[in-house]
Amino acid sequence: MNRPIRILVAKVGLDGHDRGAKVIASSLKDAGMEVIYTGLRQTPDMVVNAALQEDVDAIGISILSGAHMTVFPKVLALMKAKGMNDVLLTGGGIIPEDDMAELTQLGCGQLFAPGAPTAQIADYIKTWVKDHRNF
Numbered sequence: 598m599n600r601p602i603r604i605l606v607a608k609v610g611l612d613g614h615d616r617g618a619k620v621i622a623s624s625l626k627d628a629g630m631e632v633i634y635t636g637l638r639q640t641p642d643m644v645v646n647a648a649l650q651e652d653v654d655a656i657g658i659s660i661l662s663g664a665h666m667t668v669f670p671k672v673l674a675l676m677k678a679k680g681m682n683d684v685l686l687t688g689g690g691i692i693p694e695d696d697m698a699e700l701t702q703l704g705c706g707q708l709f710a711p712g713a714p715t716a717q718i719a720d721y722i723k724t725w726v727k728d729h730r731n732f
Contacts, residue, residue: 624715
């Protein structure tokens with residue numbers, strides 16, 4: 598495959614704070630990725646359908662609302678139902694470490710807390726995609 602990594606960045610639910618998601622989207626673009634930003638107030642169905650239509654390598658969800666234990670499992674279930682087993686689900690926001698560990702056990706990729714270096718996030722995505730998507 599000789600194309601840039603494609604990632605969909607989404608804000609799910611009623612959380613209207615998207616500054617962090619926009620910063621991440623911009624930094625991933627600067628790191629050479631093709632970024633699709635869905636904007637605010639997306640449902641898990643909307644996110645997974647957009648990711649499928651855009652043929653992305655990864656989905657990144659920014660969540661600050663506290664609904665992470667509902668949103669991430671729902672997105673994972675929809676991804677599985679649509680056969681998106683080789684697409685990374687990652688994200689970040691206000692997520693307690695115990696919840697991050699539980700979500701990782703369910704199948705999420707690494708999750709990032711506020712203040713995580715954007716280069717670390719980009720490197721993680723690049724490595725995951727290289728190892729799982731035949732790049």
